[in-house]
Amino acid sequence: xxxxxxxxxxxxxxxxxxxxxxxxxxxxxxxxxxxxxxxxxxxxxxxxxxxxxxxxxxxxxxxxxxxxxxxxxxxxxxxxxxxxxxxxxxxxxxxxxxxxxxxxxxxxxxxxxxxxxxxxxxxxxxxxxxxxxxxxxxxxxxxxxxxxxxxxxxxxxxxxxxxxxxxxxxxxxxxxxxxxxxxxxxxxxxxxxxxxxxxxxxxxxxxxxxxxxxxxxxxxxxxxxxxxxxxxxxxxxxxxxxxxxxxxxxxxxxxxxxxxxxxxxxxxxxxxxxxxxxxxxxxxxxxxxxxxxxxxxxxxxxxxxxxxxxxxxxxxxxxxxxxxxxxxxxxxxxxxxxxxxxxxxxxxxxxxxxxxxxxxxxxxxxxxxxxxxxxxxxxxxxxxxxxxxxxxxxxxxxxxxxxxxxxxxxxxxxxxxxxxxxxxxxxxxxxxxxxxxxxxxxxxxxxx
Amino acid sequence: xxxxxxxxxxxxxxxxxxxxxxxxxxxxxxxxxxxxxxxxxxxxxxxxxxxxxxxxxxxxxxxxxxxxxxxxxxxxxxxxxxxxxxxxxxxxxxxxxxxxxxxxxxxxxxxxxxxxxxxxxxxxxxxxxxxxxxxxxxxxxxxxxxxxxxxxxxxxxxxxxxxxxxxxxxxxxxxxxxxxxxxxxxxxxxxxxxxxxxxxxxxxxxxxxxxxxxxxxxxxxxxxxxxxxxxxxxxxxxxxxxxxxxxxxxxxxxxxxxxxxxxxxxxxxxxxxxxxxxxxxxxxxxxxxxxxxxxxxxxxxxxxxxxxxxxxxxxxxxxxxxxxxxxxxxxxxxxxxxxxxxxxxxxxxxxxxxxxxx
Numbered sequence: 001x002x003x004x005x006x007x008x009x010x011x012x013x014x015x016x017x018x019x020x021x022x023x024x025x026x027x028x029x030x031x032x033x034x035x036x037x038x039x040x041x042x043x044x045x046x047x048x049x050x051x052x053x054x055x056x057x058x059x060x061x062x063x064x065x066x067x068x069x070x071x072x073x074x075x076x077x078x079x080x081x082x083x084x085x086x087x088x089x090x091x092x093x094x095x096x097x098x099x100x101x102x103x104x105x106x107x108x109x110x111x112x113x114x115x116x117x118x119x120x121x122x123x124x125x126x127x128x129x130x131x132x133x134x135x136x137x138x139x140x141x142x143x144x145x146x147x148x149x150x151x152x153x154x155x156x157x158x159x160x161x162x163x164x165x166x167x168x169x170x171x172x173x174x175x176x177x178x179x180x181x182x183x184x185x186x187x188x189x190x191x192x193x194x195x196x197x198x199x200x201x202x203x204x205x206x207x208x209x210x211x212x213x214x215x216x217x218x219x220x221x222x223x224x225x226x227x228x229x230x231x232x233x234x235x236x237x238x239x240x241x242x243x244x245x246x247x248x249x250x251x252x253x254x255x256x257x258x259x260x261x262x263x264x265x266x267x268x269x270x271x272x273x274x275x276x277x278x279x280x281x282x283x284x285x286x287x288x289x290x291x292x293x294x295x296x297x298x299x300x301x302x303x304x305x306x307x308x309x310x311x312x313x314x315x316x317x318x319x320x321x322x323x324x325x326x327x328x329x330x331x332x333x334x335x336x337x338x339x340x341x342x343x344x345x346x347x348x349x350x351x352x353x354x355x356x357x358x359x360x361x362x363x364x365x366x367x368x369x370x371x372x373x374x375x376x377x378x379x380x381x382x383x384x385x386x387x388x389x390x391x392x393x394x395x396x397x398x399x400x401x402x403x404x405x406x407x408x409x410x411x412x413x414x415x416x417x418x419x420x421x422x423x424x425x426x427x428x429x430x431x432x433x434x435x436x437x438x439x440x441x442x443x444x445x446x447x448x
Numbered sequence: 449x450x451x452x453x454x455x456x457x458x459x460x461x462x463x464x465x466x467x468x469x470x471x472x473x474x475x476x477x478x479x480x481x482x483x484x485x486x487x488x489x490x491x492x493x494x495x496x497x498x499x500x501x502x503x504x505x506x507x508x509x510x511x512x513x514x515x516x517x518x519x520x521x522x523x524x525x526x527x528x529x530x531x532x533x534x535x536x537x538x539x540x541x542x543x544x545x546x547x548x549x550x551x552x553x554x555x556x557x558x559x560x561x562x563x564x565x566x567x568x569x570x571x572x573x574x575x576x577x578x579x580x581x582x583x584x585x586x587x588x589x590x591x592x593x594x595x596x597x598x599x600x601x602x603x604x605x606x607x608x609x610x611x612x613x614x615x616x617x618x619x620x621x622x623x624x625x626x627x628x629x630x631x632x633x634x635x636x637x638x639x640x641x642x643x644x645x646x647x648x649x650x651x652x653x654x655x656x657x658x659x660x661x662x663x664x665x666x667x668x669x670x671x672x673x674x675x676x677x678x679x680x681x682x683x684x685x686x687x688x689x690x691x692x693x694x695x696x697x698x699x700x701x702x703x704x705x706x707x708x709x710x711x712x713x714x715x716x717x718x719x720x721x722x723x724x725x726x727x728x729x730x731x732x733x734x735x736x737x738x739x740x741x742x743x744x745x746x747x748x749x750x751x752x753x754x755x756x757x758x759x760x761x762x763x764x765x766x767x768x769x770x771x772x773x774x775x776x777x778x779x780x781x782x783x784x785x786x787x788x789x790x791x792x793x794x795x796x797x798x799x800x801x802x803x804x805x806x
Contacts, residue, residue: 064547067500068540074510075536078525082603085525089518090764094772097511101779104504109786112497117793166765170774400526402591402605411533418537422544429551 004405005396008080011412013381015072017374018419022066024373027141027187028194029059030134032225037127049123051217052130054438055198058430060115063107065426072415074100080408084388084398088165091157092147095173099143106136138187145183146173152380153178153248154389165389178248181240182380188232189376192336193369195226199343200366201434203359211437216353219362223347227340234333239295245383246296249390251310252383255319256326257292258282259306266290267304270327275320280307317385325378332372339365449770450763453516454746456776458739460512462732464505465576466641469731470724471499472576473642475542475569476635478562481654481661488562490652492546493798494645499546501790503539516769519602520746520762527587527604528579531622535575542568570635577634581627582606584738585615585683586748589757601754602762615683620750626679633672640665640711641731644723649798659715662723666711673708673734680741690740697740703733 033055040048074096077085085093113121114129121129156172157165167173199222205215245253254260258270260280269292273285293302307315316322339361346352353359384390388398474495482488514521525532545565549558587604590597609621617624643658643665680687691697707730714723742748747757755761763769 061547064500064543067503068543071503071507071539072536074507074514075525075532077514078510078521079529079532080526082522082526085514086519086522089514089521090768093511093515093518093521093764094768097508097515097772098775098779100504100508100511101776101783104507105501105779105783105786108501108504109790111500112790113793116497120793160765164765167768167771170768170771400522400529402599402603403526403529404605407529411529414533414537418540422540425544425548429548432551 004403004408005399007405007408007412008399009395011080011408011415012076014412015069015076015415015419016377018423019066019069019073020374020377021370022062022069023137023141024190024193024370025197026059026062026066026194027137028191028225028229029055029062029197030130030137031191032194032198032221033059034127034130034134035221035225037123037130041123041127047213047217050438051214054214054433056115057433060111061426061429061433063111065422067108069419069422079411080400080403081388081398082400082403084393087163087393087398088389091165091167091173092150094167094170095143095147095150099140099147103136103140103143107133107140110136141187141190142183145186146176146179148380149176149178149182151389152182152384153244154392159392165392178244181237181244185233185237185241185376188229188237189369189373191225191229192233193373195222195229196336196362196366196369198222199226200363203363204434205437206353207356207359207363211439214438219352219359220347222362223340223343223352226336227344230333230336230340234337238330238333243296246304249383250305251307251314252316252322254305254307254310255316255322256379256383257304258285258323258327259292259304261308262303262306264303266293266301267296268292269295272327275323277319316383318382322379322382325375325382329372329375329379332368332375336365336369336372449766450516450759453512453763453769453772454759457509457512457516458736460505460509462735464502464509465731465735466728467502467505468499469573469638470642470645471495471502472569472573473638473640473644474646475566475642476573476639477642477646477654477658477661479566479570481657484653487652487654490650490654490798491646492549494649496798497790497794501786503543515772516764517746517759517762518764520757523589523602523604523757523762524583524747527606528582528622529605530608531575531579535572535579538568538572538575542572573635573638574631577631578623578627580634580735580738581630582622583747584630584742585620585624585626586745586750586756588618588620588751589747589749590751590754592751592753595753597753602757626683629672629676629679633669633676636665636669636672637727637731637734640669641724641727644714644727648721648724651797655720659723662711662714666708666714669711669730670708673704684741687741690743700733700736700740703729704737705733707731707733 033052036048036052036055039045040052077089077096110129110132114126114133117129118126150173153176154165155176156167156169158168159165198218202215202218202220202222205211206219242253245256257267258273258275259267260275260282266289268287268289270282270285270287273282273287275281276283290300293304294300296302296304307319339358343352343358343362346355346358386395387393388395474491478488478491482491510521541564545561545563545568549561549565587606589604590601591599591604606620606622609623610617610619613621613624615624615626640662643662646652647655647658647662677687691701707726707728710726710729711723714726717723744758744760745756746759746762749756
């Protein structure tokens with residue numbers, strides 16, 4: 001049982017980590033693509049249309065990867081987490097079914113039109129199809145976060161005698177106080193990823209002296225979108241999301257911040273340190289007194305509960321993993337804001353395109369929003385452990401009762417093999433598109 | 449309410465069968481009958497802008513199953529664990545086959561992805577038939593041994609096969625001669641269906657050849673259908689009891705036979721789309737007849753200890769099912785609009801509008 005649970009968790013963690021690399025780009029990128037097309041409609045400058053086509057191509061590839069790696073997510077609820085599905089399916093099935101019906105049909109119907117229908121549709125309708133795809137992908141994110149939020153902070157339910165969760169308030173699923181801050185935080189974070197990718201490829205073109213005019217356009221667009229989104233990720237959305245954790249999952253918050261012992265007169269904020277779970281202390285810490293209390297409650301002396309205030313049984317299962325995930329996310333988020341502020345400053349001074357070190361930094365920063373997004377997702381998920389449905393259902397109680405560990409190990413290995421192949425193919429093709437450059441993308445003759 | 453959602457679920461599955469069915473069929477044709485580069489291109493053009501959206505119907509069916517019949521979803525997905533994960537891998541493999549092929553122009557590269565697409569399509573058609581066979585045959589719910597359940601009443605797990613290969617063994621497996629037979633029926637039916645789609649959507653040189661193929665395969669299909677009616681008795685002692693009680697249900701088997709009969713005229717249809725209509729009638733009729741024959745069961749139990757899973761004992765709670773209505777009709781309305789737009793823009797022969805030309 002232990003072993004099976006371990007493989008089940010590894011499989012879900014692995015498949016969702018890989019899956020989320022793609023939608024986090026496409027959700028944000030769809031907005032940037034719509035922006036390019038809109039600029040084209042306004043200015044009639046061909047460069048914007050070329051930019052639209054180029055990013056559409058990257059979008060399409062990412063979207064396809066997102067779809068094929070997304071189907072296993074829905075399946076796994078039933079295959080690996082049958083008990084969880086049986087007991088909560090009447091509730092979370094609701095939002096998941098809505099995702100299929102509202103988002104996937106919208107996206108898949110219009111993607112073909114968006115990719116191949118420019119000549120058939122004309123530019124205005126082409127813009128509209130792009131907008132519809134964006135709405136579809138943002139709705140998809142919304143319904144997934146709604147499902148996730150119910151697991152973090154269950155609402156609108158009652159539990160029957162046979163242990164089944166049944167819905168008794170449909171609206172509550174969407175009025176969940178956990179939902180909106182998480183959703184906006186998530187969407188802003190996905191915009192950060194796509195902005196950094198757009199800016200990074202722009203920097204690459206300028207540095208390699210290929211497609212320089214596109215490089216400048218991408219860089220400028222990426223920096224402006226990047227600065228706005230990386231600020232929104234922190235304030236207000238990140239701040240509100242953290243306050244939700246304090247309110248609804250105080251023990252998680254204590255572990256995230258690495259607070260082992262409650263400090264009566266205000267809590268310090270830990271910038272760096274390694275949690276020592278056994279001896280309940282932080283090694284090598286650098287901390288600033290009282291800041292955490294202020295950030296959390298707006299009051300310098302407010303007490304924040306440490307892990308010692310909660311029964312060990314309720315502590316998050318992986319305290320150090322949670323602590324690191326959270327700190328990596330916050331640390332990287334701070335770096336993003338800093339880098340984008342400097343970039344915008346140079347852009348305004350008209351020196352961004354010549355500042356070599358900044359261009360190199362922007363180019364090499366491309367993978368880091370992916371890391372920040374992934375660790376952010378880990379923060380939420382590890383924070384909820386050992387619960388599947390917070391405070392109501394343990395993870396161990398959700399696994400499929402009849403599937404043996406051998407089978408879950410077998411399928412885990414299968415997924416690893418298949419996804420390694422997918423990942424390599426993806427990188428190969430994306431590299432090819434980037435290397436060819438925006439001038440060579442001719443959509444009306446492209447094949448799916 | 450359960451009945452409503454059951455009809456919705458079956459409706460979505462039937463649409464999925466018809467739409468992704470022609471994708472699978474096109475893949476099988478691609479594997480066995482496309483010799484020239486031009487033929488291959490005609491086939492992939494015929495499904496190019498559609499297959500992605502077709503697959504969404506499967507996800508939609510999964511979603512509706514999950515929320516309306518969570519117990520059925522949980523027990524069947526964990527019970528059919530191995531084949532379902534393999535179906536997933538095949539779906540992924542087929543999709544990357546289609547996506548990757550055109551990306552690099554190299555003979556070997558194209559050959560590899562052609563095979564990936566074709567073989568995955570063939571196996572998927574086979575697996576879906578096997579899946580249907582498993583659902584009709586039923587499973588050992590509760591994993592009963594010697595009259596005692598070792599699991600909760602609705603849980604089970606099936607290995608891929610058992611040593612006896614029999615649908616009546618005590619220890620059932622996914623693949624036995626009965627389910628394999630239905631798999632073969634599915635492959636033949638979907639090959640015909642895919643060929644009809646290609647005839648409908650292209651002007652390729654392959655079309656006359658495909659018409660002959662449909663005509664010949666239709667004989668095979670007719671024979672297979674009669675045999676399957678014969679062997680049904682092994683699984684269900686009174687296979688027609690629902691039809692006897694409600695004669696109106698004979699509509700579905702009738703539809704199946706109208707479909708098969710019509711397909712014999714494939715070489716003389718005035719319009720290329722007619723063949724596709726008849727194979728659709730066959731598929732929908734056949735699928736509905738099968739579902740109706742076990743109704744209200746959705747997964748029969750092969751032991752006497754635990755009751756079969758029905759739409760009533762697996763459904764979600766009344767409130768949730770009612771709440772689902774509030775969004776379902778809006779969604780369905782939108783889906784129909786998208787569908788009409790998509791098929792209008794890409795109407796006509798795909799090679800006429802130059803889609804996918806390099």
